[in-house]
Amino acid sequence: MAYWLMKSEPDVFSFDDMMAKTKRGEPEQWHGVRNYTARNNMMEMKLGDLAFFYHSNIGKEIVGIIKVIALAHPDSTAEPNDKGKIVWQCVDVEAVKPLPKPVTLATVKATPELANLELVRLSRLSVSRVGEDEWKLICKMGGL
DNA sequence: GCCAACGTTGGC
DNA sequence: GCCAACGTTGGC
Numbered sequence: 001m002a003y004w005l006m007k008s009e010p011d012v013f014s015f016d017d018m019m020a021k022t023k024r025g026e027p028e029q030w031h032g033v034r035n036y037t038a039r040n041n042m043m044e045m046k047l048g049d050l051a052f053f054y055h056s057n058i059g060k061e062i063v064g065i066i067k068v069i070a071l072a073h074p075d076s077t078a079e080p081n082d083k084g085k086i087v088w089q090c091v092d093v094e095a096v097k098p099l100p101k102p103v104t105l106a107t108v109k110a111t112p113e114l115a116n117l118e119l120v121r122l123s124r125l126s127v128s129r130v131g132e133d134e135w136k137l138i139c140k141m142g143g144l
Numbered sequence: 145g146c147c148a149a150c151g152t153t154g155g156c
Numbered sequence: 157g158c159c160a161a162c163g164t165t166g167g168c
Contacts, residue, residue, distance in 0.1 A: 007166090009166095035165095037151095056165085056167090060166090060167075105167080122149095122150090123148095123149075123150095123166065124149065124151085124164080124165050124166065125150095125165095126165085
């Protein structure tokens with residue numbers, strides 16, 4: 001199993017929105033990704049993989065955990081390219097649980113063990129990998 | 145609101 | 157295939 005981190009601007013789609021949707025039994029399609037590295041990461045996701053839910057711009061903190069419940073499939077919001085093909089993909093996710101204590105970007109940056117986290121190293125990448133050790137540490141820091 | 149980092153586009 | 161110009165993301 002692999003671990004990931006997915007960013008969302010909370011004024012567009014927050015972790016609260018995510019949990020409400022899961023409670024209603026609706027999967028969330030992670031649409032709107034228009035970056036090949038982020039897309040490739042999504043295409044590598046397996047069923048049951050876990051991801052941190054990160055609030056970008058507002059909050060700048062890891063607020064919860066989500067789970068992959070459908071493998072990558074064409075993004076229904078994407079326009080076909082000039083060959084009529086949709087190159088953008090998304091996975092479906094559901095909320096697992098919030099972090100009791102959200103972990104801020106400032107805290108992550110102040111933690112030497114997390115200096116290589118892709119969130120820090122590749123700040124513009126919206127879907128990034130998280131190592132197993134990094135995952136466990138952030139869960140602990142988040143009060144789990 | 146500014147700017148650094150980085151991805152994409154298009155001319156050559 | 158290189159690289160300059162431009163656009164976008166996201167932290168500050």
